[in-house]
Amino acid sequence: MKFITTKSFMPFVIYRIVLGIVLFILVGMGVLSPHAGESAG
Numbered sequence: 001m002k003f004i005t006t007k008s009f010m011p012f013v014i015y016r017i018v019l020g021i022v023l024f025i026l027v028g029m030g031v032l033s034p035h036a037g038e039s040a041g
Helices: 003-005 012-028
Strands: none
Touching: none
16 A cells, blocks of 8 residues: 555546447447356256
C-alpha cells in the first residue's frame, strides 16, 4: 500500500479505464458473453 501513498492514483485509474474499455470491446465483438457467468440452462 506504500506505493499508493508515495505515487499517485493516476496509473491505477488509467489501468482500470483501459481494462473496462477492453472488456466492452470484447463483449461488443462477441468474443465474450455478458452472461458467461450464468448457467447455460
